[in-house]
Amino acid sequence: MQDVESFLRIAIERAGYAAVVELLGDSVQEMELDENHKGLWLSFKKERIVVRHDSSGFVCFKVDVAKERLALLHEAQKATHFVDFEAPGIAPDSYALEVAVVFPGGEYQTLIKPASYWDHWSYDAQDMHYLSREQLINQGQPSLAVAQEMNRLFDDKTLCSDNPVDCFWLDVLFEAAGIEPTFAVQPIESFVGRDAAGEIYDRLPVRKGHRALQDAQALSKAAADHFK
Template sequence: MATDVNTAPPIIDLEASGFGRGSYPIEVGFALENRDIHSFLIKPEEDWTHWCKDAEQIHGISREQLKAEGMCIEDIALKLNEMLRGQTLYSDAWSFDSSWIGRLFDSAGIVQRFRIETINKLLKPDQVEFWHPTKEAVLQELGLRAHRAGIDVQVLQETYLRIANMS
C-alpha cells in the first residue's frame, strides 16, 4: 500500500443503533484511496426496532432524523456495491462494522461485492501501539468530533498515514 500524502487505504466505518444483539447500522461512511469521502444515513427497516439512547448520545443521530433523511437499505447496498466493487476496505472496528454491513446486505437481499478487513492487517506490531494516541491527536488537531461515519473515515485515513510514515 502506498503511503504518500495523497494515497491512503480505503476505509469504512459504520454507526449503529446500539451495541450487541438487535443493533443495526444507521450510517455508513467510506473514504477511497484518493481520500474522497462518502457517507449515507440509513433508514431503519420496520423490524429494526432496537434503539439505545446511550448510542444516540455518542453519535448524535436520532431515529426521527434517520426516518426523514435516511436512504432505504436496497439503495445503499446497490450504491456501496457500485462504488466499492472488488475492493477491500479497512476498519478499526472490524467485528462490529462487518456485522452491521452484513445485516444491511442480508436485509436488502443483495450480495455484498466488497470485503472488509481489520486495519491491523496493514500495521506492523510496533505501529499498533501508536494507533489510539495518534487517532486522538488527529481528532484534536483537526477539531473534529468522532462518531459520525464520514468524519471517522477521514480521521482513520489520516491516522494511518501518520503511523505508516513513522517507520
C-alpha cells in the same frame, strides 16, 4: 534493515510463515530448529536476515530480494479505503444507521433508513452520534440502495476499519438489502499488523461525539501520518 524486519513481522503475522517463505522462493534457505525454541526471532548478518518462527524452522533471507518481494506484498494489500459505521447501540439486534468511506479522491457518506424489523434503539448511543430515529426514517436511504451504491463504488476493494464490529454492521446491512457485498471489510490489523495498528489507534483523536465520516477521516489521517 529495520524496514525489512517490520515487513517480515507484518507479513508473517498477516499471511503466515509458510506463505511468506513460499513468496520469497529462491531467496530462502531453510534450516533445522531446536524444538525448545519458540516465537518469532530475527537477527541481521551483513546482507542477510535470519528469521525463526515457532517450530517452523530457521530461514535466511537475502535482504535485497526479500525487501523487493515483500514490498510488492505490502503494496498489494495497502489500506487505501477507510470505513466507519455508526449504530444505535451494541446489541445482537442492532444495525448500522450511518456509513462513511474515505478513499483516494473522494468520500462516501449516507444515513441508513431502518428496515421494518430494525427496532433496537439506545439513547446512550444517540448521545454519541446525535442522530434520532425520526431523522433516519426521514433522511436515510433504504438498505438496498445503500448496499447497491457501496457495491458500485467499492467493487473488489477491501475497506479498512478500526473496529471488528463493523464487519457485523456490514452483514446486517446486506442481509436487509437481500444482496451480497462485492467488497470486503477488514480490521486495520490485517493490513499493518498488531503493533503498527496499536500505534495508529494511539493517533486517533479522543472525542465524545462520533459520526461515521469524521471517524473514517480520522482513521485515514492517522494511518497516513503513521507511515510518513
